[in-house]
Amino acid sequence: MSDRQLYEDLSTRRLTWLRFKRHKLALISGGFLIFIYLIAIFCEFFAPYEPNWRNPKAIFAPPQEIHFFEANGNFQFRPFVYGYSLRINPETWVREYTEDTNQKHPLYFFSEGQKYQFWNLFTARHHFISTSEGQYLHIFGTDKLGRDIFSRIVYGARISLSLGLIGVVLTLVLGVLIGGLAGYLGGRTDNLIQRLIEVLQSIPTLPLWMALSAAVPVHWSPLGVYFSIIVILSFIQWTGLARVVRGRFLALREEDFVVAARLLGASQLRIITRHLLPSFMSHIITTATLAIPGMILAETALSFLGVGLRAPVVSWGVLLQQAQNFQVIVLTPWLLIPGIFVILVVIAFNLLGDGLRDAADPYGGHQL
């Protein structure tokens, strides 16, 4: 079969994939996100320590460097870190940590370390990276209670990333349903829904979120709070999606192939499922992909302000709450590292969404 014939036989989905593959940045972002989500799914395995475990020998300790060479120049195949030796500066009372070359902590991969519960299902001991008993590893340093930042970031990924995903699913369901109804039924229903959307969108989001957040009962379990936050965030987000969906429905309704289906005698349900939905699925997926970073940032903002998730739940926003004062930047800048991850993930989702949008648009090129 010639190239042209192969091309002609492809379904729209395959064509979209081919077009998507041409966006190198989007591909890389997609790969990166898959990687991060894998880490989030297996966070207990990837993190060397539990998020609330404290190391009393390392309060506000800086990140440890990973070495392959000993101080005397010997190469060691197994990477290692040096322990801390603590000195409190007599004048400024600031903690100063230096590497103590006498304490060598070799790093072990895929071996036993701290005990953990994998998704609350079973107990295990194996970690991706760990040290032996009594020794410690803090790749990103520790916080004021001596908790390992790297582990907390990894555990936080699970909360932050899943929240974004589930939140967007909820937003999708609400947005497609309500927006679809408005676009398809038109008339008074459309009018009403549009006015409702406008009212919701005119309320300042952050204060609204904070107010709703404050209304969540204090005694609820972390999980309960988690889902309440999702609902609260989706409460506003669906309006944007609904508008997009409504617009697409309105446009599609008058397309010839939809009219043809009506004239064939197709039922409303058939028209919606068979003709309308598939046509804007790619649009929706793109919009959803671009909405996830919004969700993640929203949760981060709320938790940072203290009205979102709270300890002992660990999310990137909760982590950043520890980094709220000026001293952090000067004395313990590693507390800001969770912010870098937020940025990376948000950029990745945006690039991925851009790639998807360009791929899904069949008329992106020059038509002559």
Add this chain to the structure above:
Amino acid sequence: MSISTILSIRNLSVSFKNEIGEQLAVNNINLDMRRSQTTAIVGESGSGKSVTAYAMMQLIQPPGKITSGEIIFTPAHQDSFDILQLNDNSPALYDLRGGLMSMIFQEPMTALSPVHTIGNQIMEAILTHQAIPKQAAFDLAATMLERVGIQNSRERMLQYPFEFSGGMRQRVMIAMALVCQPQILICDEPTTALDVTIQAEILALLKELKATIDISVLFITHDLAVVAQIADQVIVMNQGRILETGSVRQILNDPIHPYSQGLIAAVPGMKRQPRLDAISNDSTRHNYGVHPLIAIKGDRQVALPTPLIPAEYQL
């Protein structure tokens, strides 16, 4: 190239990139435009006729690319130059576009900016090429609008495109194109989107302008009847190649290439027939073979192998 040829295209090829690869929209064509005459390029969709017109003003954008050829333009009382050699952003190219050569398009609504008044747009065309005071430009624009048949032009200059009908917008576009007195006017399917009564008015306008202004016109269309009305010379294109050239009477009354014959036979005429002589397969992919254009009697050319050309036409 004789003095009566104002523009000469040699070996022009334009390719476009898409998911499957690169395809030639225009495949090594040669054509001449005669001074002060109307040359029509007629072809169906995919023939490459519009691409040829865009290439003439270096308007081809990626994913399209001019892969070879030259377009030699000889303005009156000036030396010839190759348009394709002009650099992007060079003053010579700016002088060319809208100055020596201008273009009118198929869709007047999308060719005019909806947020600027008509007057503004015509004056912009003037002021880009002439350093005259604004009032003078206004007067010039108003005069041009009257010339193309828009009454009360001084008031209408202050209106926006949406306040004009389709036919009026096309007149505005013609005014904009002619206001700097170009030597070549390219018309890319200017009447295709218009109702037949409006089309008749626009064609009448174009013919009248052609009679009073000395201008060479390149007219692109798929409608053979429009060609019959407005063209002096006709070029038949199909799938990026030229199949036949000749005067309008030669091509319409006496076509030689089977494609031209088929095209004419396929037009529903003025009498009721049971069937039209349709070109046999779905002609979008019909293969006529690749043959160079050969000159034949009567100052015509046809792209057929010599054995297939009837003897009485051969030189």
Add this chain to the structure above:
Amino acid sequence: MTTRNLLEVTNLSVKFPLLKRGLLSKQVGEFTAVDQVSFEVQRGSVLGIVGESGSGKTTLVRAILRAIEPSSGSVLFHGNNGTVDLCQLSHKQLMPLRTQMQMIFQDPFASLNPRMKVADIIAEPLVIHHPEQPLEHRQQVIKMLERVGLEADSLHRFPHAFSGGQRQRIGIARALILNPSLVICDEAVSALDVSVQAQVLNLLADLQEEMNLTYIFVAHDLNVVHHFCERALVMYRGAVVESGPVDQIFTSPQHDYTKLLLSAIPSLDPDIKLSPLDRNSLDLD
């Protein structure tokens, strides 16, 4: 006993409300797209409806099929199960009648769902109206494909793989697979290249003979109407200004607008110069 007429349209009007933008979109007036149109269509004939943009011809035929709601008037359809007024039926009651009347659309790119395979597109009418016989659908689809001149391996492809003319053929196959009696061609060849247009017109003519179809053929190209139709209506601003046998309309037009329209048609003969009538000198309303 079958009647002479398949369709009788009487005083059909379609009016659209003009809405004022506001919180509640109040109606401030109305726009008449189709103004008291009446005509008959004889069984087995081809009726042309010709007019320029804004004449209301597309609105008229869509109102007949109830794709747009008519404001007043009646459309008597003498179908297989007796005579009904299409304007009086609910959409549910119209469902079984849909098998007897179909439409072919103008835009070959927009009239087929780009995400459906050709086989599914053509089979859809069968799936809707005869869901109890899924095994026979495929056979019928293949037969229909051959009838419209497409190859059987088109079945598993998608619309974007085909040219404009081929897509129109797919649209024709979809419209005819249920064996309707009335087929409305809404500018069905207007978007096609001239040579392809000829093929499709020939196909439509052949199918009419084979399947005993009655056509309403909407077009803006008078030559095509002259070639293809027996009788024609000329529409201007929502109203029928002239009607009659096609030859008569062309050789001795009565209404000024028809005269204007005819004078504007360019001839293929370079020596016959176009001399359109001056619109302003005519009394068109």
